[in-house]
Amino acid sequence: MNKRFGTIVLDTSFRFIIPFIMVYSVYVLIHGEDSPGGGFQAGALFGIVFVLSRLVQGEDCALKISGTKAIMLAGVGTAIYGFVGVLTLIFGGNFLQYGALPLNMHEPERHAMGILGIEIGVTLCVMATIIAIFDALTRREEM
Amino acid sequence: MMRIVSYLVLLLMTGVMFITTSGLPELYNAKSAPATHVSPHYIENSKEETGSPNFVTAVLADYRGYDTLGETTVIFTAGIATVLLLRTSKGKEEKDSKKACLEEGKE
Amino acid sequence: MKEYFTRYIIYWLIFVLFMIGPYGMIFKKNLLKKLMAMNIMQVAVILFFLVLGLKTNGSIPILDSGIIGIDNYINPIPHALMLTAIVVSLATTGVSLALLLLIQRRYGALEEDELLRRMNK
Numbered sequence: 001m002n003k004r005f006g007t008i009v010l011d012t013s014f015r016f017i018i019p020f021i022m023v024y025s026v027y028v029l030i031h032g033e034d035s036p037g038g039g040f041q042a043g044a045l046f047g048i049v050f051v052l053s054r055l056v057q058g059e060d061c062a063l064k065i066s067g068t069k070a071i072m073l074a075g076v077g078t079a080i081y082g083f084v085g086v087l088t089l090i091f092g093g094n095f096l097q098y099g100a101l102p103l104n105m106h107e108p109e110r111h112a113m114g115i116l117g118i119e120i121g122v123t124l125c126v127m128a129t130i131i132a133i134f135d136a137l138t139r140r141e142e143m
Numbered sequence: 144m145m146r147i148v149s150y151l152v153l154l155l156m157t158g159v160m161f162i163t164t165s166g167l168p169e170l171y172n173a174k175s176a177p178a179t180h181v182s183p184h185y186i187e188n189s190k191e192e193t194g195s196p197n198f199v200t201a202v203l204a205d206y207r208g209y210d211t212l213g214e215t216t217v218i219f220t221a222g223i224a225t226v227l228l229l230r231t232s233k234g235k236e237e238k239d240s241k242k243a244c245l246e247e248g249k250e
Numbered sequence: 251m252k253e254y255f256t257r258y259i260i261y262w263l264i265f266v267l268f269m270i271g272p273y274g275m276i277f278k279k280n281l282l283k284k285l286m287a288m289n290i291m292q293v294a295v296i297l298f299f300l301v302l303g304l305k306t307n308g309s310i311p312i313l314d315s316g317i318i319g320i321d322n323y324i325n326p327i328p329h330a331l332m333l334t335a336i337v338v339s340l341a342t343t344g345v346s347l348a349l350l351l352l353i354q355r356r357y358g359a360l361e362e363d364e365l366l367r368r369m370n371k
Contacts, residue, residue, distance in 0.1 A: 007230040017165070023340035032200050033194075033195040033196065033197055033340075034195070034196045034197055034312070035197065035201055035312065036197070036199075036310065037197075037202065038197075038199070038200050038204075038333070039204075040333055040337050041335075042336070053312075056237065066202060067226050068226070069269060070222075071222055071223055071226050074218075074219050074222050074223075075219065076272065077215070077219075078215050078216060078219045081211075081212055081215055082212065085208075088164065090324065094186050095209065096205075096208040097162060097211060098193075098205065098211070100145070104299070106194075107194075108190075108191070108192075108193065108194025108195075109194055110194075110195075110206060111192075111193045111194045111195065112194045112195060114173065114204075114205075115193070115195060115201075115204040115205060118208065119200075119204060120205055121215070122215055125215050125218055125219055126218060128222065128224035128335055129218050129219065129221065129341055129344075130340070132222045133221075133222060133225045133341070133348075136225045136226050136228075136230075136344075136345055137225070137229070137344070137351065139231070146277075148275060149269040149276050151275065153269065153272060153273060153276070156269065156272065157265065157269050159265065159269075160269075161262065161265060164254075164258050164262065164265075165257075165262050167261060168283045168302060169257065170258075170260060170261075170301060170302075170304055171304050171305060172306075173304070173305045173306070173308075173320070173321035177278070177302045177303065177325060177327075177328070178303070178325050179326070182325045182326060182327050183320045184318050185326055185327070186311070186318060186323050186326065190313050190314075196312055196313035197311070197312045197313075197316075198312065198313070198323070198346060199311055199325035199326045199329045199330050199333065201326075202326050203282070203325060203330040203333065206328065211312060211334065214337070215320045216335040216342045217338055217341065218338060219340055220331070220339060220343050221338075221340060221341030221344060224345050224348070225344045225345050225348045228345070228348040229348050229351065229352070232286040234356065
């Protein structure tokens with residue numbers, strides 16, 4: 001995992017398939033309300049992009065997030081989730097009562113926007129946790 | 144001896160599970176216990192109440208959003224735990240290597 | 251008899267899958283194999299909960315204008331609960347793998363008896 005693993009076929013197919021995985025992940029995230037999918041699945045897919053990059057291209061890969069940065073990103077994701085809940089508190093609702101969000105929409109649409117907000121947080125958290133765990137487990141031992 | 148006792152305990156556990164199967168809810172039945180209590184409300188009203196046709200997302204993010212916040216925190220904590228367990232503290236390592244160098248010099 | 255069999259066969263298969271977990275955790279000496287047995291047990295529990303949501307002629311739990319009636323959608327609650335359980339199992343497996351890696355680095359072994367011998371030295 002630290003050394004470069006790919007041959008030319010693997011490298012080329014990797015470059016070809018990565019954008020599709022990314023787009024599919026965003027699709028799964030945004031259409032989580034009316035089709036199968038949601039934050040957890042999108043996070044797993046987006047985490048796989050970085051894991052694959054590390055597996056195929058080795059340590060000096062193009063798509064790289066170090067473990068510390070990844071764990072900060074996971075914290076940002078959790079904070080986004082909590083922030084949406086506090087936002088509904090500020091505008092006079094209960095915790096995570098999305099109907100209280102200050103958006104000029106019908107009530108179900110406000111709910112949908114709130115769900116999208118927390119799912120972005122969940123996606124960031126799951127993605128960054130997968131990257132952090134993989135990075136910690138496969139780091140080269142400095143002896 | 145302990146092996147035989149362990150096998151017996153395993154067999155006993157399996158036997159208890161197989162015997163008590165008839166007490167579990169009947170499968171494929173829309174009138175069984177897990178399908179009657181609160182899930183009809185979710186299936187009927189989630190479109191009007193949350194605007195999400197996907198019942199799973201509605202339950203996960205809206206009706207039980209507080210639970211999902213807890214789960215997200217659990218995942219985050221597990222990630223922090225992994226990174227902290229396998230961290231390489233640079234200062235300590237340098238000190239150790241310096242000490243090793245000094246000891247080598249002494250010898 | 252045949253009806254009894256078809257009604258409970260899924261439960262029995264899940265029980266057999268579940269019992270792989272205690273078997274491996276008791277009889278295998280390698281800590282990594284114990285962890286794998288525990289994960290198999292977790293998968294069995296997740297399958298058990300998913301099976302509870304099944305209905306005859308049940309569609310996926312997404313509202314479709316062509317499908318009317320509560321009985322034609324499978325139960326969404328087990329899906330929502332197990333979705334998070336799967337991701338949490340991923341994270342906890344990561345933590346336990348990190349612990350195993352630390353044990354391996356410190357004692358140079360993952361076998362139980364070998365570990366005990368090296369710890370008592």
